[in-house]
Amino acid sequence: MNADLIVSIAVSAIAYGTPLVLAGLGELLAERSGVLNLGVEGMMLMGAVTAFFVSQTLGGPGLAVLVAAIIAAALAGAALALIHAFLSITVRVNQIVSGLALTIFAGTIGLSSYAGQVWGVGGQHGVHQLVKLDVLGLSDVPVVGPILLNQDAFVYFSWVLVALVTFYLFRTRFGLYLRAVGESPRSADAMGINVTRYRYVHTIIGGAFAGLGGAYFTLAIAPIWTDGLTAGDGWIAIALVIFAFWRPDLLVVGAYLFGALSSLGFTLQTHGVQLPSEFFSSLPYIMTVVVLAAASTTLARRRIGTPAALGVPYVREES
C-alpha cells in the first residue's frame, strides 16, 4: 500500500465518518440518560432534507446560508426527538416501538420524502456546500496535511463537540448527574436530580445532533437530496454507541473505521481492485454484525458502560 492510498482512505473515512460521529454522539447522550432512541435514521433524513431546503432557498452570503441550514437541520432533528421523548418519558410507552415509529414516520417513504417533494428539492443541485479549509496554509504537508489540515469547518466542529461532550460527561457535575440518571434514576431522584428534565434535554439534544449528522450528507458529501440517502447510517450510529461502550472517544474511532469501510469499495476500485460492488457496499453492514457479536461475547460480559436503566421508563414512587 502506498501513501496515496492511505491518505485517500483516511480522507474519505473522515468524510463518511463525520455523520456517524455526530449522530452517534447524540444517541450516546440520549442513552446515557436512559432513553433508547431508534429513530436516528429518521432524524438524520429529516436533518438532511431540511438543511438542503434551507441552503437552496435562502439568499445571502454563503456562510450565513450554511449556518442557517445547519441550525435548521438541528432543529428538525430536535423536534422529532421531542415526539420520542414525550412518548417514552412522559407516556412511558415501549421505547423500541416508539423509536421504530419515529424512523417509519420520518424515514425513506415518510415525512423526509414528503418534505423533499413539497419543497421540490428532489432534482436540484446544491448551490452552497461546505468547502475544505486550508488550515494555517499547511494543507500541502504530506499525509498530515490532507488528513488533518484540509477538512471543512463541520469536521472541526464535530471534533470540538466530541471534546465538549467528553468533558461534560466525565468532568462536570451535570455529566455526573446525567450518568446517575441513566444508571439509577431512583437514586438520582432521591438526590434531588430532575430525572424527567435530564431525559428530555438529552433526548432532544441527541435528536439535534442526529439532524446535524444528516445535514452533513447534503451540505458536504454530495450536493443532492434523494429519498433515504443516509442508507442505514442512523442504525450504524446506534450500533457504534454499543461498540464504543458509551464512550465518546471510542465512538470517534469506530465512526472513522466505518467511514473507511463505507468508502473502501470506491477507493479500491479507483485503484484497480475488481470485486462486485455489492460486496463492498455490504461490508459496513456485515462488519456491524460481526463487531456487535464480538462486543457482546467478550468485553460486554463485564457490562462496561451500558447504562443500567437504558430503555426503562422511570416512575416515581408515590404511595
Place this chain on the structure above:
Amino acid sequence: MIAIERNLVTPRWQRVALPIVSLVMASIIAGIVLAVSGHDPIGTYQQIYAASFTADGALTATFIYATPLLFTGLGVAIAFRMHVWNIGGEGQLYMGAVGASGVGLLCGGWPLPILIVMMALGGALAGLAWALIPGLLRAYLRTNEILVSLMLNYVAGLFMYYLIYDSTSFWRDLTSSSALVFPQGKNLLPSSDWPGILLGSFTLPFGFVLGAVLAVLLLALFRFTRFGFEMRVMGDSPAAANYAGMRTRRTIVAVMALSGALAGLAGASQIGDFGHVLDPRGLEQAGYGYTGIVVAALAMYNPLAVVIVSILIGALTNAGFALQGPTFPIGLVGTMEGIILFSVLGGEFLGRYRIRFGRAPARAPGLDDEPGAEVAP
C-alpha cells in the same frame, strides 16, 4: 375526589376501541399535515378510499398489498409479542423471494399443488435461515437482535441485486432480448402461478388465504400449547420464565425462526402470487417488511387482528402507489403510518389508566406499592 389509577387488566372493549380511535386520531393529524402542506384533506381521503376499495379493480389491488403485509405482520406480531425485536422482516422477505424463485425455477413444470408446497417451503426456509443469524446471536451471545436483523436487511437487499444485476446467477435471465438491454430475473413458467380465487371481478390471492389460515393456527399456538404459554410468560416477564425453568434460549431461537419463516412466506407469495420473477428493485421499493411493524402494532400483536389490519394498511399502501404523484406523494404513506403508530402507542397509555371519581377504595398495603417495575414497557 378524582384519582388516576392503573388498570390491571385492559378491558376487552378497549382492545377493539383503541386501534379504531387511533386510526381516527391518525386521520385527523394526517389531515392537518395535508392541509398545512397545501393539499385538500377531504379530497385526498376520498381519493384514497376510491383507489383502495371502490374504483375498478381497486379491491384486487388492495389485496395485492395486503397479502405480503399479512405475512410480515404476523412475523412481527409473534416476535414483538414476546419482546424479541425482529425488524429483519424486510431481509427475510428478500431471502424468501430468492428461495422461492430458485425452487420455482428448478421445479418448473411439476404438478401445481406440489410446486406450491415446494415454493412455500423454499421461501419459508430461506427466511427462517436468515432470521436464525440474529436469533442465535441473541440467544447465545446476547447480541442486540434489533441491530443485527436490521443490518441483514441491507445485506439481503444487496445480495438480490448481486444475483440479478452483477452476476450470471441462476436467477438472472441471460437469454431473452429484453434482458440484454436491461438486466432482469428469469420468469417462472406460467404454469407455476399460484391460483387466485375469483369472486366476481375481485381476485382473492392464494397467499392471503394461506396467511389467514396461518393466523388462526398461530392464535391456537399462542392460546392452547405449552410453547405458546412459554412465549407469553417470556414476553410478560422474562425473570418469571427463568425462575420457572423455561428454556429461554430455545424459545427465542424458535420465535425468531417462526418469525423469519413467515416473512420468508411473504417473499414466496410475492413470487408465486404476483411477480413470478425475482425483482430486487420492486421488492425494495415496496418495503413490506418494515410496514409489517405498523400492521402488527396496530393489531396489538394479535394474529387474527393482523388479518384485518393488513387489509387496512394494504389499502393505504395501494393508494400510495396508485395515486403516486404531486397530489399524493409516496412520502405521505410513511408519514401516515408513523402517525398511526404514535396514536396506537399513546392510546395504549390511555388504556392502562382510568379516572375514578369518588372515594378511593381501600387497598391492602404493600400489594400495589411497587410501581415502575411492573409497568411492562
